[in-house]
Amino acid sequence: MRTSSAALASPSTGIWLPIFAGLCASLVSIGLARFAYTPLIPPLIQAHWFSPGDVVYLGAANLVGYLIGALLGRPMARRLSHKNALRLMMLAVTAAFFACAFPVSVAWYFAWRLLSGIAGGAIMVLVAATVLPHVPAARRGLASGAIFLGIGLGIAGSGTLVPPLLSLGLEATWLGLGVLSLVLTGLSWFGWPQDLPQAAVSVKHDPQKAPMPRAVHQLFAQYAFMAAGLVPAMVFLVDYVARGLKAGAHVGALVWVMYGLGAIIGPVTYGFLADHLGARKSIRWVLAVQATALVLLATAHSFLALALLAVVIGSFPPGIVPLALARVHELVPNHHGQQVAWSRATVSFATFQAVAGFAYSALFNATGGHHGLLFLISAGAIVVALLVDYVPSIASYVSKD
Known part of the structure; x- marks a missing residue:
């Protein structure tokens, strides 16, 4: 099945079919x-x-894989085409789910968790660059939010699907996730658009050699510290509630569902903020709120407080993706330059996320499972991301004097 660019531009099905494929990915x-x-x-x-x-270290393996995938995504797409690379990566994730149903060894699990992370990093680099060029400019903000809404749906789905699957056993849980992944891969298979001809031209001109504006490097630094700040809640929230607060797995699952609700709300809400306040101002507001929420999480014990904080914190991981992408589009007018900038931003994010994943894991084990300390450190990372935004402004003001 071969879909032309003209068909993709049609408002009926052409726009939403690739967006749906991106959401599935x-x-x-x-x-x-x-x-x-x-x-x-x-x-x-x-x-x-x-x-x-x-x-805990097996969880960090996925973050390391994400970094590798972010680095390999663009070279892989040049060799296979964007749509074939995306299809292959979705199949890799599906295979990893099925493989994790069998606890052969730590090394076996590490390898498959690593592979699923590689697929995630590659897809994050490629999915927007594959879909958005086929979407009219007036709808790209909505399309970006819809694509990354898939992250929130996955988080919410994991909170609602995993508990009933666990009643059938761990093996059945992993197999069930594999079946769901396989179905979504099949549904998205023919939704991917063809690569644009300009993609081949961009390689010849090598936009990676073009200098990036200073503000783009500032965004890379911010995005990196955001990654370091989101890891503890992303990895340890359920364990904090279930074992740290001794509330049990059921309450932990409920809090995770609230985290998933926030993850669904995040992309749309943050996109709305970017449209009305601009990406830069929105990033500042979001970082301030997140830092506050993480400090409160370290001291919260009641279910109501945990649930409300989980919604706020859950909005952050998927929400900052379209927000950072909107900032890239503000700073880099050229489409191919945007692709390069977004790839580098994803690598920056993935690097700090992977390093933070192992650092938090080591600290967690060294402190005998002190969740609160991890949340406070993550709040500090978010504060640093906020301060990074003001450093160039201060430097520019001083230089003018």
Whole structure:
């Protein structure tokens, strides 16, 4: 099946079919592959599949893979085409779900969690660059939010699907996630658009050699510290509620559902803010709110407080993606320059996320499972991201004097 660019430009099905494919890709590769692991941490420990320390490091393996995938995404697309690379990565995630149903060894699990992370990183680099050029400029903000809404749907889906699947056992849970991933991969298979001819031209001109504005490098730094700030809640929230506060797995799952609700709200809300306030001002407001929420999470004990904070914090991981992408589009007018800038931003994000994942894991084990300390450190990382935004302005003001 071959779909022309003209067909993709038609308002009836041409716009929404690739957007739906992008949503499926972000849902499978990030929403499920990464976030479904969080509510599985307590059961994996309780079922003695792995030790608490191993389970945490296996979660970090996905973050390392994400970095590798972010680096390999563009070269892979040049060799295979964007749509074939995206299809291959979705199949890799599906295979990883099925493989994780069998706890052969820590190394086996690490390899498959790593592979799922590689797929997630590659898809994050490629999905917007593949879909958005086929969407009219007036609808690209909505399209971006819809694509990354898949992350939120995956988080919410993991919170609602995993508990009933766990009643059938851990093996059935992983197999069920694999079946869902396979179905979504099939539904998206023919939705991907053809690569634009300009993509080949951009390689010859090598836009990576073009200098980036200073503000873009500032965004890279901000995005990196955002990544470091979102890891603890993303990985440890359910374990904090279930084991740290001794509220049990059921309450932990409920809090994770609220986190998923926030993840659904995030992309749309943050996109709305970017449209009305501008991406830069929106980033400042979002970072201030997130830092406050993480400090409160470290001291919260009541279910109501935890649920409300989970909604706010859950909006952050998927919400900052379209927000950062909107900032790239503000700063870099050229489409191919935007692709390069977004790829580098994703690599920056993935690098700090991977380093933070292992650092938090090591600190968690060294402190005997001190969740609150991790949340406070993550709040500090968010504050640094906020301050980075003001440093160039201060430097420019001083230089004028």
